[in-house]
Amino acid sequence: MEAPSRPYHHGNLRAALLLAGERALESGGVENLSLRELSRELGVSHTSPRRHFADKQALLDALAQHGFERLGATLGRAARGQGTDFESRLTKVGRAYIGFARQHAALLSLMFTAKHRPEAPRALLEASEKALAHTLAIFSEGQAAGVVIPGDPHRLALVVFAALQGLITLSTNGKLKDIPVDKLVGEVIGHLVLGLGPRAIH
Amino acid sequence: MEAPSRPYHHGNLRAALLLAGERALESGGVENLSLRELSRELGVSHTSPRRHFADKQALLDALAQHGFERLGATLGRAARGQGTDFESRLTKVGRAYIGFARQHAALLSLMFTAKHRPEAPRALLEASEKALAHTLAIFSEGQAAGVVIPGDPHRLALVVFAALQGLITLSTNGKLKDIPVDKLVGEVIGHLVLGLGPRAIH
DNA sequence: ACCTGAACACCGTTCAAGT
DNA sequence: ACCTGAACACCGTTCAAGT
Numbered sequence: 001m002e003a004p005s006r007p008y009h010h011g012n013l014r015a016a017l018l019l020a021g022e023r024a025l026e027s028g029g030v031e032n033l034s035l036r037e038l039s040r041e042l043g044v045s046h047t048s049p050r051r052h053f054a055d056k057q058a059l060l061d062a063l064a065q066h067g068f069e070r071l072g073a074t075l076g077r078a079a080r081g082q083g084t085d086f087e088s089r090l091t092k093v094g095r096a097y098i099g100f101a102r103q104h105a106a107l108l109s110l111m112f113t114a115k116h117r118p119e120a121p122r123a124l125l126e127a128s129e130k131a132l133a134h135t136l137a138i139f140s141e142g143q144a145a146g147v148v149i150p151g152d153p154h155r156l157a158l159v160v161f162a163a164l165q166g167l168i169t170l171s172t173n174g175k176l177k178d179i180p181v182d183k184l185v186g187e188v189i190g191h192l193v194l195g196l197g198p199r200a201i202h
Numbered sequence: 203m204e205a206p207s208r209p210y211h212h213g214n215l216r217a218a219l220l221l222a223g224e225r226a227l228e229s230g231g232v233e234n235l236s237l238r239e240l241s242r243e244l245g246v247s248h249t250s251p252r253r254h255f256a257d258k259q260a261l262l263d264a265l266a267q268h269g270f271e272r273l274g275a276t277l278g279r280a281a282r283g284q285g286t287d288f289e290s291r292l293t294k295v296g297r298a299y300i301g302f303a304r305q306h307a308a309l310l311s312l313m314f315t316a317k318h319r320p321e322a323p324r325a326l327l328e329a330s331e332k333a334l335a336h337t338l339a340i341f342s343e344g345q346a347a348g349v350v351i352p353g354d355p356h357r358l359a360l361v362v363f364a365a366l367q368g369l370i371t372l373s374t375n376g377k378l379k380d381i382p383v384d385k386l387v388g389e390v391i392g393h394l395v396l397g398l399g400p401r402a403i404h
Numbered sequence: 405a406c407c408t409g410a411a412c413a414c415c416g417t418t419c420a421a422g423t
Numbered sequence: 424a425c426c427t428g429a430a431c432a433c434c435g436t437t438c439a440a441g442t
């Protein structure tokens with residue numbers, strides 16, 4: 001019997017740091033994530049993370065990238081729901097986004113700020129673009145079907161996600177009281193779809 | 203001639219800290235705002251701020267509150283523009299908001315996070331509500347005039363501001379390229395106004 | 405009342421050194 | 424290759440003490 005719990009070479013330190021980092025994130029925000037504390041939890045010296053992440057920001061970027069990969073999977077599943085109309089497909093994606101946001105609030109916030117850093121690594125940017133690919137396709141297809149006004153789909157999608165983001169901040173801060181969030185999502189998407197659609201009379 | 207530059211009692215330490223704090227905020231974000239560095243700049247010991255702000259968060263809250271007061275003044279001026287229709291009044295407020303956001307990006311971000319803290323002081327919450335009062339009135343009046351659907355004006359305003367916030371993050375990160383932001387504001391408000399309006403046919 | 409200096413318990417990062 | 428320990432330059436906060 002050897003002691004596999006703390007070998008000299010940790011073996012999975014990189015993966016372990018990401019996992020512990022995500023836990024720390026959810027339980028205290030970026031502000032309370034400390035490399036030294038993660039190292040303590042994992043039983044390695046506080047300089048060990050350096051071998052795997054150049055600095056703290058590199059770990060945060062990796063966490064954000066992983067977050068985008070999971071968000072992409074979540075949204076992709078919701079977007080691939082087949083053959084319904086524009087509004088209901090969009091509503092499904094919206095609900096999936098809200099679900100992810102409520103479950104991983106601190107991670108989502110990190111994802112946003114990491115992505116918007118000027119020095120953001122290419123891998124992170126690629127992951128963030130990939131995460132929204134399926135959703136953008138909904139807009140393009142809506143345009144092709146003539147139920148969505150022309151224009152850059154990114155721009156249209158931005159408005160929708162920005163509005164959803166507003167709902168999430170309200171929701172996570174308890175300002176919505178008894179109103180179920182899913183109902184609100186439907187309403188908001190409804191408003192926006194009407195606003196994005198070609199007018200019956202103008 | 204006395205030396206008014208560094209008396210034993212600073213005299214305006216509270217105000218000086220707020221001013222220096224705001225400068226530090228704009229030039230490096232919340233992350234780079236340090237009480238010790240502010241104290242150094244002002245030529246007082248690093249424990250002096252304690253007399254005026256219980257801790258760092260108290261200074262941040264005061265900065266956020268001051269920010270809401272200025273935002274309120276800005277939006278109020280824009281909202282009081284008299285006697286035009288719902289959409290153009292909303293567009294004016296939207297442009298004013300965007301202007302403030304671009305000029306005080308780090309401050310606005312601090313304002314949001316400070317306001318959403320569960321332990322946010324009452325004065326801060328009151329300032330944030332007051333800042334949006336004139337804007338909310340636009341929605342209420344729009345409802346009274348029958349050009350806006352019924353519902354909690356806060357909820358409607360939220361969607362608009364959330365969407366604007368999305369534009370701002372794009373803009374401050376240079377993702378909008380040559381498109382002038384003011385033009386986009388008009389488009390977005392236009393979409394939303396259509397979406398919020400009563401349908402001609404349904 | 406208002407400010408100070410020393411002390412405490414933390415950080416992230418660097419670097420020579422160990423296995 | 425991978426990890427360590429000591430060191431450096433920072434933090435925010437507390438507390439007894441000065442004027």
